Amino acid sequence: MDYNVYLLATDPNDPCRDVIHSRDTNLKIRVYCLNYDQFTPNDGEIQLYGYAHDKLYAFETINIAAEDALDVVGAIQWYADYIEFPDMEILPEDPRPGHEIAM
Template identity: 70%
Template sequence: MEHNVYLLATDPKNPCRDVIHSRDTGLKVNVFCVDDEKFSANPNEIQLYAYANNKLYAFETINVTPDDALDVIDAIQWYAEYIDFPDMEILPEDPRMGQNVAM
């Protein structure tokens, strides 16, 4: 089974704003440190959440296509390895109180 190769674009002015890029597909995922900045979910994108190193992260796709949607979990798992937190649990909903929005 082939695996995608992921690349990371980082913002030198904000260490919590990374973008995961798939080299092999069009998938791009924004990474937000929810504890450090405001995050408003885009209803047209996929959002997943995770805790790592006592921080809540939000992962949001950028212009996701149906073909790329299947690779979002793989990209987040790659990111978890990258930040040395391989056991990061990926959550389907925002775990903060009052943040869950019915879709």
Template identity: 75%
Template sequence: MDHNVYLLATDPKNPCRDIIHSRDTRLKVRVFCLAEERFSADPNEIQLFGYVNGKLYAFETINIAADDALDVVSAIQWYADYMDEPDMEILPEDPRPGENIAM
């Protein structure tokens, strides 16, 4: 079984603005630290959330292609391992009260 290789682009001016890139596909996932910045979900992208050690993260794809959708969770798991937080809980919805109101 092949495994994707992921790379990380960081913003030196904002330590909470990482972008996970798949080396082998077109998948890109933007990381948001929700305690430090606002997050507005793009309805055309996939959003997942990660919770670990009292910190909540949002993960949002960038120009998602249908072929890459199944790799989003593995990219987030790779990021959790990169952060040395392999027990990060990956959530399908924003767990903050009032953030999951349907539009």
């Protein structure tokens, strides 16, 4: 059974600023705690969101390659397990009021 191995780079000055790295691909995902961090989505990247431990997290890819896009959810699920919140619901849009996508 093949599965991806993920690594985590943490910022010692900001416990809520992590970067998830795939060991076997070029996938990288920056983690933001929206309770504390300012976040402006990059149109060229994938953003997903999730609540865990009374915090809202934003996950944004870094220089996403098409072949890595399918692994984004798996990496976020790995992170949810890492922060001991395996039931985190992964949301496709920012759930905060006023952050809806304009159509």
